[in-house]
Amino acid sequence: MTQDPILTNDFGIPNPNNDHSLTAGPRGPILMQDHFLLEKLAQFNRERIPERVVHAKGAGAHGYFEVTNDVSKWTKAKFLSEVGKKTPVLARFSTVGGEMGSADSVRDPRGFSAKFYTEEGNYDLVMNNTPVFFIRDPMKFPDFIHTQKRNPQTHTKDKNAFWDFLALTPESTHQVTILFSDRGTPKSHRHMNGYSGHTFKWINAEGKAVWVKYHFKTETGIENRTRQEAEEVAGIDPDAAIRDLFDHIDKGGEAAWKVSVQILPLEAADTYEFDIFDITKVVSHKDYPLIEVGRFVLNRNPQNYFAEIEQAAYSPSNVVPGIDFSPDKMLQGRILSYPDAHRYRLGSNYALIPVNCPYATRTHNHQADGLMRVDGNGGNLPNYEPNSFHPSQSAPEQGEQPYMVQGKAERTPYQHPNDDFVQAGNLYRLMKDEEKARLIDNIVDHIKPVRRDIQLKQICNFYRADADYGTRVAEGLGINLHEELSKMKVVATK
Template identity: 50%
Template sequence: MPSKQVFETKDEAVYTTSNGAPVKEPYAAERVGFNGPLLLQDFHHIDLLAHFDRERIPERVVHAKGAGAHGYFEVTHDITDLTCAALFKKVGNRARATVRFSTVGGESGSADTARDPRGFAIKLRTEEGNLDWVFNNTPVFFIRDPAKFPHFIHTQKRDPQTHLKDADMFWDYLSQNPESIHQVMILFSDRGTPDGYHQMHGYSGHTFKFVNDKGDWYYVQIHFIADKGFKTLDNEQAGKLAGDNPDYGIQSLFEAIESKQYPSWTVYVQTMTPAQAESFRYSVLDLTKIWPHSQFPLRPIGKLVLNENPANYFAEIEQAAFSPSHIVPGIEPSADPVLQSRFFSYPDTHRHRLGVNYQQLPVNAPIVPIANFQRDGFMAFNNQGARPNYQSSISPLKYKAKPYSSLQHETWIGNSIAHLSEITELDFEQPRELWQKVLDDTHKAHLVHNVAVHLVNAKSAEVKARQLSVFAAVDQDLSDRIAKAIGAPTVQPLKVKPASEAIPFKTNIGKSQNF
């Protein structure tokens, strides 16, 4: 991260133009006489206005509102059997970290306490380059088919005609895509309104792969568990704070760090062998499913601590650019289609918002030297000097292979197909477990209430009935309680295919496997 600027109580700096020329009076503008027109020669005044007109960069389409801080990640346990990433070579290794928390659907001025998933993005500066873990505060998500994402986000934002949030859009989409129900139930529990950004857990959601120096590898899911616990607000508390202090999350994070009450998380992984993945009841590539802890226990790997507030929010948090594609040797992506789409979408967004050289900004720049053939473009202030911009025999670069050979398990053979996942009974097993075995009576009542006060705003009886049928597929009592709360008729469960008709997760282990 950039070095922290220290401003003395009495700043002796001389006021200047952007090119460094001293200016006697910043409020003065050159003109002809006391009452004449302004002069085009007044660079200071024109530069002031021209810069002001360009102060705002495009906000993120999602995760627009956020808070952030700096700190460190420390390796606390030996996991060299899992990964050969240099960061994890030795217990005690540390990497400087920048973290940005965010809401997902709201604009940059929206309330921090809105009922919404939260982004939990971590940039670790390692000796092998930047490692970004771009996670959420929930272990699952609404979709598993990547082409659905733009449609989903549109329905969570504003109607194109009225420019208002629309409950019919919101629930129409969710009721037509029942695989979202697990995330919907988490979102409408009190977990959907965390008490500040720094009092929540973080989850990879996606499956990644850790590879050791022998080339052996494991599917992994990564968990950041808040050391002081996951604290939540109920619906009414969150709504009141949205009006009283919409920046509650930013403020509480900043003040916790300023008072040296440093937020911290213990970091764990769940691991699964390729063979276990083949026999697992759910696909490891399905972002709507969790891995039960009883089958795949949490294994501690490290600690994240935030102990430094940014000196300049825009430079260090707004310009911070995270992407799951920023990985290092020893960590690989899985074939999760949503993850694969994010590998493209995130850097593409940064190129749009910040420019093609976004990785040269101080908050994004790796701590290792950069040597490649990328040159020029806007704001190329680290343009690699006289080094040739092609693979030169006169001044060749050195090349370093990954310390392991290509992975053996995932060999995909088949025809090109346009695939859309189907809904089966498997999609309701984990939400049913959440309702019947995880939530106590109080949290069940809160979930029903939180759904009801939102769903009741949908004008379409068809949309309400369809969403109630999705809840009924989880548990009839859950659906009936929501129906009663919104004054709607009870409905029958949504009819879906049995679990036996779900497409199993299969890859090629020493044989051709066609889909």
């Protein structure tokens, strides 16, 4: 029979009694010298790291990515270099606005983050289940998130703030239409797609480049909940999506997505009808069809959620040779903000946490010290470069592709025509009658308690996208739209 292990403290010292504190007599008080108790309570007080400001509630799993189509003519990234090649991955899915204890079924975009452990370093794709976003300039991101959180006075969710910001931000109309459609409440993480939203650049071995957008299409199939179903699930099982993913994999199942890309020539940045760097817009599949790349498969649950999922850190700044950034302003802002958030939440050495380590390759730099430096900290090697004792070198052949930048340094809006409502209107007109009815019902239910002047501003956004769209929302709220529009001089979209 195997003997049970001896309990110890964090430094391996045997614990004489894990049930009773060291006291002066049976009634106490407790002695300060009971370092076993002090260590246990101090560790307990520090068990919770700060939760993510956004995407706090999430689930995740391990798996692999397998290349199923040769894309080497567009990118030199080694993990995409040959059909059949497999790369270990870690995925995390999440809601956006809610806290750790919020329900999985709330109406909210879903985060879809994928970490590829490649031989050239970790590659992160930080995606959503919608192909567009609410805003296109990172300057507005903190403001937007504040409206999704709690009112500073009441400490409750504030629908006036939610709709006030959106009504005053016309570019959000496209994402709002998606959010309040059936797609706003996915049945589970397995039943939704993932989209990069951002445009990236792929570079091949000859140095030729193209623009690229990623699409992860679920093999499970798209399934959504109605508003009523989502609200019921929130009360019965607020962790339904986390439970679904874990149980499905635990029973031997796989969660899988077909990965495709849209490839655009560089000149599309100047010639396409919409700004391809504007994350509130999509690029039509008719113009640039999807090209298959591979399969993204999750088949292994974490052994410890905190270690492998809560401490997982994703950032769009993590790209590998053959993949580069675009001028997308939101992407540029995220390149800064994501690693900064990780350093605050997990510490300056968060890359040393096992789940974040680029274990398929070796790291070598002269960054040293800092909180929780848990490796050898460089040993006795010099902590500067260049040096004469342990020389190293850069890899200029793996550098960014040179590109032209021009123009005045100033704060400017997007230069495309005022087209914030075109794609939202197109999406509305694509919907079936029953889908439109649910969209209108969801919006009316959510915006009903909001101040009338804010309602009118948002209705005008819907009306500019499509006259029927705005009219039906107004009717649902008991508003005489034509009377109000004549006062505001709003012109209908034909």
